[in-house]
Amino acid sequence: MRSIDMNYGRTKVNISVEEENLIGVIEGNEFKVSKLEDEIILDALHNPIGSPRLKELVHEGETVCVVIPDVTRAWQKTDKFVYKIVEELNLGGVEDKDITIISALGSHRKQTKEEHEKLIGEELSKRFEVIDHDCLDKENLTYLGETTYGTPIIVNKRVVECDHLVLAGGIVYHFLAGYGGGRKTVLPGISSYETIMKNHSLSLSKELGQGKNTDAKCGKLKGNPVHEDMMQAAAFLRPTFIFNVIAxxxxxxxxxVSGNYVEAFLEGCNIVDQMDGVTINEKADLVISSxxxxxxxxxxYQTSKTIINAIEAVKEGGTLxxxxxCCEGLGGNQDVQDILLNFEGLLDREKELRREYSxxxxxxxxxxxxxxxxDVILxxxxxxxxxxxxxxxxVKTVEEALxxxxxxxxxxxxxxxxxVAAATFPRIADVK
Structure with a gap:
């Protein structure tokens, strides 16, 4: 019998599995970090991928728009590196008055002044105002064209008017786009509500009743329509440079990683795989996950990443x-609670999702x-x-579930x- 401790709330629970039945314990890979955060940031900025340094790409008198995430992405620690990006721009001859910092809210709420300061740090807050992107503000949006998926590319006008666009953020697995970061700062980050909803709707199959598009999933880029649509959106703007961290x-x-918005992003995805992508040789009848x-x-609601990751390791018809x-209950907003509580079947839920996507x-x-x-047992x-x-x-206990x-x-x-299923993604084969 093999005993394994699992975190549960603020306590631990012991799991016992017969050795002959245990295929393995799926955990994140060892990833050695020998440098401090500041060293990692500077190394990336000074050694860009597929691009000269940022200071060599900009010139005196040119305008630059730096797009950063919002506070819902606080794990990216933007206050640690945005000022380093600004230093690079200053070294290239760009003055503060020619730099605009926009927070890529996508369809999220506006932020407070205190949240802006949290994003760029106290010192930069004295020099710059952070502008919140508003996906519904038509006067400050402009139409650029349409992707091959039929998505109208309507983006923040200030970004289009600048000479250079710099995208800053972080890369992590994403349940629709394959990975966050890179091009996702453009779409949904600085796009219109119409653009965002059309892109995200690509995560559904073409026909009602078929549910989710199986190509729009964690860890998948090749053939993923949500990702490919985002890449086309970014290509309309042709970002000069990106800087993305991996936690x-x-x-x-x-x-x-920093540099070319395509090459640097792909390298960042590879690093995420090295850290959190775990290769498995087969799927199991039973997966026990925390x-x-x-x-x-x-x-x-916060359990979503756990179930999305863990399902990759269990056979169809198996048990998860x-x-x-869940000490604070369901969580999430009214939309997720409505889908869970007020619909009887999957088809009715799919109809609601197609009617007004969120x-x-x-x-x-x-x-x-x-x-x-x-079978899902919580x-x-x-x-x-x-x-x-x-x-x-x-159920209340693991023993009852087993x-x-x-x-x-x-x-x-x-x-x-x-x-730690929320931070571990099982992969049978390379599906990028």
């Missing part, structure tokens, strides 16, 4: 046991779609009534254990 397992900046404890399992305490609705839909493919403090229409079973599984399927089940 380590402890939350610190573990790596960074979100990683508090705050990753603070609510059900998820440890997520990321939150999509997250709720994915929970329900996965629960149709595999070990949680969540009220079972919240998920009674979703085919997700809620007993339920073994009674239905027998005890001879090939099993994976994923102690």
């Amino acid at each position: 380590g397992h402890n939350g610190s900046i573990a790596a960074a 979100a990683g404890g508090y705050p990753k399992d603070i609510n059900f 046991i998820i440890l997520s305490q 990321i939150s609705k999509d997250i709720g839909y994915i929970f329900c779609e996965i629960a149709k493919k595999v 070990v949680s403090d969540l009220n079972p009534e919240f998920l009674k229409k979703t085919d997700i079973t809620v 007993e339920m599984t073994y009674n239905k399927r027998g005890k001879n089940l090939k099993t994976y254990v994923m102690p």
Whole structure:
């Protein structure tokens, strides 16, 4: 018998699996970091990929728009590197008055002055005003054309009017676009609401009733229409330079890339794979996964990354046991709660998602779609009534979840254990 400790809320739970049934424990790869965050940032800026240094690409008298993420991407630690990007621009002869900093809100809410300061740091806040992109402000948006997917490219007018565009942010796995970062700063970051919704709707199959497009998924770029549409959107603007960080397992900046907006982004994706992409040789009958404890399992909405990752390791028709305490309930906004609570079947949820797409609705839909493919048992403090229409079973203990599984399927089940499933992505083959 193999015993494995898993984080659950602020405590630990012990899992026991028969050795002969355990295929493996899926954990993030070791990624050695020998430099401080500031050194990592400077190394990347001074050694760009597929491009000269930023200071060599700009000239005195030219205008530059630096696009940064919003506070929902605080893990990217923009205050650590935006001032270094500004230093590069100054070294290239660009004065502060010719630099515009825009926060790529996509369709998110506007931010406070305090949040702006958090994004660029106290010192830069004295020199620059951060402008929030507004996807609904038609007077400050401009139409550039249409992608081959039929997405109208309507973006922030200030960006188009600048001589140079610099994209800053971070790269991580993304459940629709394959990976965040790079071109995603343009779409959805500085695009119109219409543009964002058309792009995200590509994550659905063409026909009603077919659910999600299986090519729009974590870790997949090649053939992913959401990603390819985003790349076409970025090509309309032809960014001069990008700078993206990759966070380590402890939350610190573990790596960074800069340079050409295509080549540097792809290298960043490779680094994410090296850190969090774990190759497996087969899928299992049973996967036991933890979100990683508090705050990753603070609510059900935050469990989305856990279930999206863990499903990659379980056979269709198998069982997925998820440890997520959800001390603050369902979480998310009204959209996700509505999808979970107020629809009886998957088709009705899909109709609602197609009627008026939102990321939150999509997250709720994915929970329900996965629960149709595999048995999902949630070990949680969540009220079972919240998920009674979703085919997700809620129990209080791992022992109860295992007993339920073994009674239905027998005890001879090939099993994976994923102690930090929210930060670990199983891959059978390279699907980029």
